Amino acid sequence: MTEMMKAVRLHEFGGPEVLRYEDAPRPVALNGEVLVRVRAAGINPPDLYLRDGYRALPPEWQPDPTFPLILGTDVSGVVASVGDGVSGFSVGDDVYAMVRFPEDLMRGSSAYAEYVSVPASELALKPVGIDHIQAAGTPMSLLTAWQFLIDLGHDAPNPFQSFHHAPVPLKDKTVLVNGAGGGVGHLAVQVAKWKGARVIAVASGKHEALLRGLGAAEFIDYTKAAAEAVAQDVDLVIDTVGGPNMERFLSVIKPGGALFLVNPLGFSGRDKAAERRITVSSTQVRSNGTQLAEAGRLLDSATIRIVIDSTYPLSKASAAHERALQGGIQGKLVFSVA
Incomplete structure (x- = not known):
């Protein structure tokens, strides 16, 4: 007889109301896999996009899945069995992971x-210095910051461009983080500071005290002044927000600098960038247990923290x-799993 568990499943695409908390078959650990008893699960933008059917994508890119399906990539929990x-x-180890992303x-x-x-x-031992809630909020956001700023960690084809992404040296550089109050942003601030950068954080005013406490040397409240009107001579901008007019950041970057786009869809400033x-x-962020273990040491030592x-x-x-x-989230939203 199939063992059952509780899960949140989709039977159709739509708004938040289509999420159903119900019984589902419990998975088993196959060859090379570990079955994790989940204690907490993180919420990330791709969860929202998939629930909605990725309607913002061109029709040929939209999913054609088999329902019901279970959302979510980020977990922290306890090893229940080992394949x-x-x-x-x-069995019994505390672990965390970003699960099968972007494969699933x-x-x-x-x-x-x-x-x-x-x-x-894709799995790493959970840092002992943080709890399951904090650990579940970590994987996608921290791996995104890590793979953009520290080490790509793979040689898979890049869906956004013809060349591999390459991090740039950060020591003694000025780095502007747009969207610094969010999941990826608040970790990018801390990772850049750890590598010796001077960090300018751009977010709404309610995040200022937090971001200065996390190491930002300068803060720009975008509700009061546009970042491009204030900042200048920046070596690197990492934009975690995306959307219209990402080109505006080119004017604050030094010739020879870099603009890293977490969500590049719609960027149209490549000619201007080439001129400068x-x-x-x-x-595209990818699951990587080795990097989670490495970055986890920074969480263990409180060199960086997850909000x-x-x-x-x-x-x-x-x-x-x-x-x-x-919107307006400070850090991460997380499910506790009883």
């Missing part, structure tokens, strides 16, 4: 559940997605 061919993890981008990575099977290569010798680059905006029980998934759509 064949797995070493380095034992269009069909859901199944983290909004009591149990999830995870390829061992500014490298424009993006990449949690709010938590929800898994049964309140619709309310959590409603909150995510409102």
